[in-house]
Amino acid sequence: MDSPNYDEQKVEALQAELECLQKENEAMGLVLETMSRKYNVLHQAYICQESDKRPRLEVPAAACASKTSKVFVKTDPGDQSLIVKDGFQWRKYGQKVTKDNPSPRAYFKCCMAPGCPVKKKVQRCVEDKSYVVATYDGQHNHDVDSTAAGQSLSSSSIFSPATSIPVRPTVTLDLNLSGSDISQNRRNPSSVMHDYSSSNANNKSIEDYVASLTKDPNFTLALAAAVARSIKTEHPDN
């Protein structure tokens, strides 16, 4: 039988490794979110292009310009409410089940200022129920409640491919991460994280990072290995 000291050291080592894996898992989750965002941007651009090809569908093409915007908001999949906290006050005036999506679509009007013409539609994403899609229609004739916006944005991830709404979430992410870096950073997981807001000013560079990551086979392999390790950690018997 091992000595108590040896057991304690073993437990501490396992706890440290567990902590490392949790942080690594968190980092990978953020990378995945960024990739999802990239997908949403490309998907939006594709929809715009498809709309341009069809003469009858001029409204969506124009909508890509400014007046209509779509926002993808990550929520708890178990949370059935269609509430998107974006700093504005909304009054719900209707709900419908649409043909293309079994989840109900909720209709809101902005009631922060009298006469504000902005409406929004909120519906759970048909492909990924952990996201809701908020479609904003029109432009606000007043300012956003910055306090409420700050509080709400910190609690959910908002992807805004073509929005005029001033959303600017702060996430912690190192987009310079490559396949070999991941394994190296396992030794020092804190180095994986840095303040994304400091590099947020240059969104194009971030997109370029993500694009290069998605093309990098080493990154794909490392991502798969990290996911496998996380699963193995959570389900060691399987």
Next chain:
DNA sequence: CGAATTTGACCAGCGC
């Protein structure tokens, strides 16, 4: 009791 939400009814646009 007033405000907000729910929900069924109604209306307009579009395709067949």
Next chain:
DNA sequence: GCGCTGGTCAAATTCG
């Protein structure tokens, strides 16, 4: 013209 669908209205209901 008819039916389908998305969007809006407004009475009923719920909540603080």
